[in-house]
Amino acid sequence: MPQSTWIGVNRRVIRIAFALLAVIWGTSAGLLLLGKWAIHAHLISGLSADLELKDVVLFLVVGSVASAFAVANYIWQTDLQRGSLLRELTTKFFTDPTLYGAYSDLVYNYEAAAYREVANAIEAEVVLYGGALKQPIFYGSEPWQHGVSGPLEPGKRRFHPFFFQGSPEEARLDTVLSYLDLIAYHIKQGHLSAEEVRGGLGEIFSVVANKPFITEYMLYISGEVDLAGTTPAPPPTGAVPPSVATDVRGLYDNKLYQTLEEQLVPYRRTGAENYQRHAIKEALRKRDVGRNLFIFSN
Numbered sequence: 001m002p003q004s005t006w007i008g009v010n011r012r013v014i015r016i017a018f019a020l021l022a023v024i025w026g027t028s029a030g031l032l033l034l035g036k037w038a039i040h041a042h043l044i045s046g047l048s049a050d051l052e053l054k055d056v057v058l059f060l061v062v063g064s065v066a067s068a069f070a071v072a073n074y075i076w077q078t079d080l081q082r083g084s085l086l087r088e089l090t091t092k093f094f095t096d097p098t099l100y101g102a103y104s105d106l107v108y109n110y111e112a113a114a115y116r117e118v119a120n121a122i123e124a125e126v127v128l129y130g131g132a133l134k135q136p137i138f139y140g141s142e143p144w145q146h147g148v149s150g151p152l153e154p155g156k157r158r159f160h161p162f163f164f165q166g167s168p169e170e171a172r173l174d175t176v177l178s179y180l181d182l183i184a185y186h187i188k189q190g191h192l193s194a195e196e197v198r199g200g201l202g203e204i205f206s207v208v209a210n211k212p213f214i215t216e217y218m219l220y221i222s223g224e225v226d227l228a229g230t231t232p233a234p235p236p237t238g239a240v241p242p243s244v245a246t247d248v249r250g251l252y253d254n255k256l257y258q259t260l261e262e263q264l265v266p267y268r269r270t271g272a273e274n275y276q277r278h279a280i281k282e283a284l285r286k287r288d289v290g291r292n293l294f295i296f297s298n
Contacts, residue, residue, distance in 0.1 A: 161217035
């Protein structure tokens with residue numbers, strides 16, 4: 001789970017600090033008491049003076065001060081490292097033309113309304129001409145496949161997450177998702193907190209989380225939704241023929257982007273426009289009524 005912060009410091013670091021202090025205090029007190037007992041028992045020769053309470057207090061104070069400085073320095077260095085890591089990850093995302101360009105072309109500027117048109121058109125076409133179609137499947141004459149300067153070039157086209165396998169669009173989208181998955185990994189490991197990432201990249205996570213085609217793509221990768229023709233069992237009537245529903249399941253690890261998925265959940269909107277994973281899956285199920293293009297795991 002994401003590691004939260006306390007007074008701007010990672011909670012795991014605070015636990016380490018207190019644990020370190022407890023060990024030092026306990027060890028110091030234990031050694032002092034052991035020494036005092038040894039003197040009383042005459043196990044230590046040459047020492048006639050007994051240890052007093054002030055000696056114990058002095059040792060504990062000195063040990064505490066030394067420990068506090070060590071822990072404070074550790075926390076300070078850790079905080080610097082966290083800030084440096086967050087700055088590096090944020091700067092790279094916004095300044096790397098390959099990374100940010102893919103995000104801009106395939107996520108930010110791909111509106112949900114345009115995706116609905118793409119999905120309906122491509123799915124209707126697959127139902128009619130499935131046997132003659134090969135992936136990836138795109139169209140070029142529709143308004144949603146045009147930009148300001150003309151037709152969108154390969155790598156920037158409006159895609160369907162179930163029918164763009166092997167395309168430059170898929171490769172570019174995976175570049176974005178893999179980078180965000182790396183950031184999610186740092187959150188899960190406690191290198192950064194979810195709150196810290198929200199401050200620098202929260203808008204990016206929010207946009208990605210609320211794009212239905214991204215969630216559908218993750219449903220497909222995880223195996224929760226599959227193309228009907230990819231399973232060994234006979235597909236239902238009207239399902240995509242195997243020649244169209246190319247079996248690409250072996251190309252995916254069903255745990256791919258699982259860490260990213262965990263971090264996207266808090267960003268997904270609910271309400272009239274529900275972009276939670278279960279809601280997107282249910283909407284896809286309703287859209288598939290009469291088409292039978294997909295198989296749902298549950």
